[in-house]
Amino acid sequence: MDFMPFLVVPLWTSILHLDFVKGSFVVDVTQSSYQAEENHNITLEWTFTTKPDTSISSLKVFCILNNGHKYWTFYHLFDGVEFSEDQDKKFSGRVQSDKDGLREGRIRLQLSRLRTEDSGLYLCEVDTGYGHGYNSCRLTVSGEVLVIGSNLPIISAPGDDVILPCHLEPMFDVQGMTVEWSKPDLKPNPSDRLSRVEYVHLYRDRQEVPDMKMASYFRRTELFMDDMKHGNISLKILNVSEEDNGRYRCFIPKLQSRVKAAVVELVVGQKICSIQTELSDLESCFVYYFNSFPNFQSHFISLL
Ligand SMILES: *[C@@H]1O[C@H](CO)[C@@H](O)[C@H](O)[C@H]1NC(C)=O
Ligand SMILES: *[C@@H]1O[C@H](CO)[C@@H](O)[C@H](O)[C@H]1NC(C)=O
Ligand SMILES: *[C@@H]1O[C@H](CO)[C@@H](O)[C@H](O)[C@H]1NC(C)=O
Numbered sequence: 001m002d003f004m005p006f007l008v009v010p011l012w013t014s015i016l017h018l019d020f021v022k023g024s025f026v027v028d029v030t031q032s033s034y035q036a037e038e039n040h041n042i043t044l045e046w047t048f049t050t051k052p053d054t055s056i057s058s059l060k061v062f063c064i065l066n067n068g069h070k071y072w073t074f075y076h077l078f079d080g081v082e083f084s085e086d087q088d089k090k091f092s093g094r095v096q097s098d099k100d101g102l103r104e105g106r107i108r109l110q111l112s113r114l115r116t117e118d119s120g121l122y123l124c125e126v127d128t129g130y131g132h133g134y135n136s137c138r139l140t141v142s143g144e145v146l147v148i149g150s151n152l153p154i155i156s157a158p159g160d161d162v163i164l165p166c167h168l169e170p171m172f173d174v175q176g177m178t179v180e181w182s183k184p185d186l187k188p189n190p191s192d193r194l195s196r197v198e199y200v201h202l203y204r205d206r207q208e209v210p211d212m213k214m215a216s217y218f219r220r221t222e223l224f225m226d227d228m229k230h231g232n233i234s235l236k237i238l239n240v241s242e243e244d245n246g247r248y249r250c251f252i253p254k255l256q257s258r259v260k261a262a263v264v265e266l267v268v269g270q271k272i273c274s275i276q277t278e279l280s281d282l283e284s285c286f287v288y289y290f291n292s293f294p295n296f297q298s299h300f301i302s303l304l
Helices: 011-021 099-103 225-230 294-299
Strands: 027-029 033-037 042-048 060-066 071-078 095-097 106-111 120-127 132-142 146-148 154-156 162-164 167-169 179-182 201-204 221-223 235-237 246-251 261-268 270-275 283-288
Touching: 027 120, 027 132, 033 042, 042 120, 042 132, 060 106, 071 095, 071 106, 095 099, 099 106, 154 162, 162 261, 201 221
Parallel strands: 033 132, 146 261, 154 261
Antiparallel strands: 027 042, 042 106, 060 071, 060 120, 095 106, 120 132, 146 167, 162 235, 179 201, 179 246, 221 235, 246 261, 270 283
């Protein structure tokens, strides 16, 4: 079936029509803008003036999404019958209407499994036989916020100050949230039932919480407070030593996301110095990377 959507009627005709019936028939939105997250569901709602004892058998509803460049058919009801054939395939199987609501003058359209590209202006045009009008609302779908660390290890020499990178994407203000940095490979002491894994750095209520901080990191760690509103939760560790080697985990327990944590590996080389008395009394030192990264052994030998 090939339908000519009645929205193709030039807009000025609709406006004239609206003017003509002004006061007697109104299409309205219950909310002019909606915000939602990717993968969630949302119900967009329009209302229109009803007359008592009217059936929906002559009701026509045509809704589109307009993102400023293009439009897609979102929902089409013709003489009370849904035409899913008309619906754009990007919406197929994702739009559910509330048939009972139609009788009461409510168009409730649930859009499920939201995608960021569902963002835009949703416009519904309604023709009841006794009135005609349209209205629109805006939907903004934001992508799921993910915690991102680093695939590459952070290579350093003893005594260096290092930054373990970790941030949220898209940008997300974490100033009011709890941020935990820990070493996931450290297990609680099995002989001490009360012992708990301690933190490298714990941030809560907008400040560092030194309780339960590993003694070896005392006064050596800091977050970039000013950048946390942009989702930067990188950790600075001062004066690293070989004992700091290993995997670090940044974690935001309350983040509404499937990815609340990321891991960053820190590799601190071993510094070996010798004094070559036969040439001079100069001490020469090398940093070797033995542990965990055989590939780096040859690549990252550096003369200090
Ligand atoms: C979204 O809607 C779908 C289909 O209607 C349903 O299966 C799913 O549970 C809903 N999800 C949420 C988060 O409400
Ligand atoms: C986070 O802040 C640190 C320190 O200013 C900077 O080096 C790093 O590049 C920032 N990370 C991001 C993702 O902006
Ligand atoms: C850096 O740490 C080493 C031990 O790993 C310590 O001997 C030295 O004093 C520290 N340096 C500074 C500037 O704190």
